[in-house]
Amino acid sequence: MQAVIDYLKANQERFVTELKEYLRFASVSAQSQHKPDLAACADWLVHHCRQIGLTAEVRPTAGHPIVVAKTPRDPKSKKPHFMVYGHYDVQPVEPLALWETPPFDPVIKGDSIYARGSTDNKGQNFAHLKAVEAYLKTGTPLPCDLTFVIEGEEEVGSANLDKFLKANKPELKCAAVVISDTGMPSPKHPALTYALRGIIAFEIKLHGPARDLHSGVFGGAIENPAMALSQLLAQLRDKNGRVTIPGFYDDIVPLSKFERQQAALYPLKDAALKKLLGSPQLFGERGFTATEQRSARPTFEINGLTSGYQGEGSKTIVPSWASAKITCRLVPNQKPEHVRKIVCAHLKKICPPTVRLEIAAGHGAEAYLVSPTSPHAQAALRALQSAFGCPPILMREGGSIPIVNQFKKILGADSLLLGLGLPDDNAHSPNEKFNLKCFSKGQLMSAHLWQELAG
């Protein structure tokens, strides 16, 4: 084991150079013009996995391909089998003007590497590859068989992963799935995430006049779709920060006393959170702490608004239409398709007859919850303690990793969420970064993890 630790220590510089190569691919899965970048990124990844001693291949899907890489297998051994899941696709970079350095030209500043995809998820997942490389290159026996599944559609809902898991069930059957695609509160607070929020995405479009109209000639006698949209959306959240859609909160299992105590241990307090976000003040559902609001409570979030003229100066029109992109975060026991149904029904009910409502459904995913006291979870907590040298915390996270539900349903495997991202990593935002200490300690955590899980 010391050889593995020494190898990791000795090769940090090269690992960062390799990570930079990986980050140069503009693998934006949401934008069709980047399809060739995703293909090239998958090819690079396969090549890299083979270089470090894994067998690896690109598996085509109806969308972007999946990279599968495996540790060498002894068919006679009865080692436990674990999957390491990650994704090589990234979020769009817009608004590009807010990036201080180009998103696909990785730069080291201070302790961090800056690039789109650095924390979400290329850097985090790469730490596991480097830990395995250390075992393989030092000839240290791995106590487990490992299969890396690194997909290219996580940021657009993992549409083809489900089919892939079903089609390759015997090959992928495993004791648990290890995922580093979440966060830890600070470099001194390594964490095991035991719950995630689910999500539904959709777009509302209100159609008014057949074309943009002269606001002088016609304004006053015709509905303004941008006003109709504002009035529709405004009704959906009350002054206490509660979503007003009937039935929205019905299926939620209340937080236990133990869970609320754990949430209170989360080190980022309100004043620090407010400063981090740079907002005039915090705001959320009354009766819950900010930590609970953003991890254990559902939301109705407007992700984008579009209507009429957006250029320089003014244009005197009544816009023909107005639209809003929406996502709702869901918590354990809320069913995405049920929530989508009640949201759509409510929108139809309250939409005025002056406009025509169109709702386009997007992706959906259930929330996730595992027992924080299982043997695997305890093993993971010990690996975190060994790597980071301080006690790990148990936390819920607000984001969604829809595929953890698929791993449970299709493969029967729980997921161990061992996030290496920091709260100021700017995931999904301009100037995304990944802390290089989290990168190196993440490798160490991964190296310990296989011993703890097998032992």
Added chain:
Amino acid sequence: MQAVIDYLKANQERFVTELKEYLRFASVSAQSQHKPDLAACADWLVHHCRQIGLTAEVRPTAGHPIVVAKTPRDPKSKKPHFMVYGHYDVQPVEPLALWETPPFDPVIKGDSIYARGSTDNKGQNFAHLKAVEAYLKTGTPLPCDLTFVIEGEEEVGSANLDKFLKANKPELKCAAVVISDTGMPSPKHPALTYALRGIIAFEIKLHGPARDLHSGVFGGAIENPAMALSQLLAQLRDKNGRVTIPGFYDDIVPLSKFERQQAALYPLKDAALKKLLGSPQLFGERGFTATEQRSARPTFEINGLTSGYQGEGSKTIVPSWASAKITCRLVPNQKPEHVRKIVCAHLKKICPPTVRLEIAAGHGAEAYLVSPTSPHAQAALRALQSAFGCPPILMREGGSIPIVNQFKKILGADSLLLGLGLPDDNAHSPNEKFNLKCFSKGQLMSAHLWQELAG
């Protein structure tokens, strides 16, 4: 007078040929590459005015020149003096692909002449020149002195007209200004426009978190600026279509019974308006007809909404900011700067502390109103009746023509708006046209007008 009428009748074909010549100039004031076309057009116009017996000259400005043409003056006579205002500049032609025939190659199809500038404003203004030609060429004494002021910057905001009016106040002092640059509802509904709406433009921007945030990681504990904007805007109009800003309606002079009777004569009825606009249904301030709503009532109109992600698919963010472009149409006696003040004060008052409000002021213009029962207006109505052979209607228009306020303020002169454009003339759009019956009847109206105004 019969000689004038006969002359007009006998020369229609030549007048159309001359109008075609005038329309061939690509006098697009907004596009600097057309500067020589504007200069050539002004020169042609001066030459043409001299040919028909006027004294005429090009007056340079800091922008495109103004053409000034005058009927021969007898310094001893005490005839009343009227100005005829028009403009020889035209709107850009883009999108060119949508034109069925080239915009600067005039073509007669059916009853109409098709070319950019045909209705707005070359054709309409040319009708007045032809009426004056008929007087001068038949030796019929004109009962008034006339000065044509034909500018080249109307489509770009008449930036230099103000200065020109102030510098030439004694020369331009007149009893009224006659303008044919508006519309009439149909060939059977000649119209005098006695009021126009004013305008204020501004932009609201709500700032939330310092950057776009991951809606999974932070959503629920932070204000969503797009929701805050929706809730802010939603409060500004009630279910009855009334603007809820305190004091918004305070200064409005109510429509008189006579005015409401006149508005009821407007031939475009609700069903036809709904069809024209292609909207699910009409909507406006309760208690007023659609004609009144879009011409005699103020509005709060959202011209554009912008926030967060607007690209393909979804992006799971809490946007950093949300903005709305707004224009309010104003009606006579509402002061633009006062309305701007109360709107801004109300926005500041109702803006929640979870976001920071920024308001950027845009342009403003007062509404316009002349008495529909003044002797000049009555004279104009009689001229319309004589020329078109059917009773004219008195109407308000919902758009704004800022220069009429300048004529009032600088020269003390009311404007008589005698529009010859039809609703389907495509002003500012591809395939602009001008109805040749409106052209010939407009000449006749102008010929009668000078008798009626002087009489």
